[in-house]
Amino acid sequence: MSKNRRKIIAANWKMNLTIGQGKELVHNILKEKDLPCEVVFAPPFTHLSEIKKITSDRDKVFLAAQNCHHESSGAFTGEISTDMLKDMGVQMVIVGHSERRELFGDTGKWINQKIKACLKRNLQPIFCFGEKLEQREQNQHFETVGKQIKEGLSGLSEAQIQDVIFAYEPVWAIGTGHTATPGQAEEMHQFVREEISSTSSDQVARSVPILYGGSVKPANASELLSCPNIDGALVGGASLKANDFLSIVAAV
Numbered sequence: 001m002s003k004n005r006r007k008i009i010a011a012n013w014k015m016n017l018t019i020g021q022g023k024e025l026v027h028n029i030l031k032e033k034d035l036p037c038e039v040v041f042a043p044p045f046t047h048l049s050e051i052k053k054i055t056s057d058r059d060k061v062f063l064a065a066q067n068c069h070h071e072s073s074g075a076f077t078g079e080i081s082t083d084m085l086k087d088m089g090v091q092m093v094i095v096g097h098s099e100r101r102e103l104f105g106d107t108g109k110w111i112n113q114k115i116k117a118c119l120k121r122n123l124q125p126i127f128c129f130g131e132k133l134e135q136r137e138q139n140q141h142f143e144t145v146g147k148q149i150k151e152g153l154s155g156l157s158e159a160q161i162q163d164v165i166f167a168y169e170p171v172w173a174i175g176t177g178h179t180a181t182p183g184q185a186e187e188m189h190q191f192v193r194e195e196i197s198s199t200s201s202d203q204v205a206r207s208v209p210i211l212y213g214g215s216v217k218p219a220n221a222s223e224l225l226s227c228p229n230i231d232g233a234l235v236g237g238a239s240l241k242a243n244d245f246l247s248i249v250a251a252v
């Protein structure tokens with residue numbers, strides 16, 4: 001598992017695309033032979049093994065799941081464990097996405113348990129956090145994000161924190177077309193590094209990738225990705241079209 005800070009563009013397909021559509025999308029994206037950064041595909045669980053067949057021989061291309069359960073097995077109907085994901089060749093897992101927090105009740109404690117389960121299986125968690133609109137309007141965005149980070153990293157060693165990929169996703173920017181300005185995003189990413197530093201060390205805080213997510217598209221990608229503390233993007237809607245996704249990758 002790479003421990004270094006590097007550029008990453010991750011595609012979160014959410015609950016979209018058939019397996020056939022997903023394969024076609026990945027084929028079209030991987031026609032680009034010279035990827036300038038790491039590219040991560042997070043398709044639905046049902047697509048993972050088929051997408052793995054296309055991505056496994058490509059350098060810098062990784063497969064992620066969109067969620068996991070923290071137990072390795074047991075009576076948890078409808079859930080998928082990190083052991084099962086590992087068995088399928090998955091390398092990363094999105095944990096704590098705002099849709100999981102909002103719609104499926106994922107709590108800070110669960111997210112922490114999921115992050116620990118991922119790290120135990122050598123899966124890199126893509127740990128998402130971000131404030132809601134009313135929290136930003138009430139100037140509580142730093143406090144909210146600080147709390148989410150502390151909860152997510154609770155009980156992790158410095159070495160473990162170094163294996164986490166962080167993703168700041170302001171909830172008001174997800175799927176809304178309202179992107180954070182580069183200034184707002186950069187300011188929060190700097191704050192996130194300070195929070196990581198206070199939980200571990202300055203060296204760890206400087207060595208982890210922090211992605212931005214929230215309505216990233218070809219038109220705003222370069223500006224966001226040129227900010228010094230933004231190491232990449234977690235992309236929802238624009239990851240479903242090969243040309244849009246490739247333009248974002250090219251913006252790196």
Ligand code: PEP
Pocket residue numbers: 012169173174175176177213214215216234235236237238
């Ligand atoms: C996401 O769901 O992680 C996301 C960033 O979505 P979108 O790019 O559509 O805002």
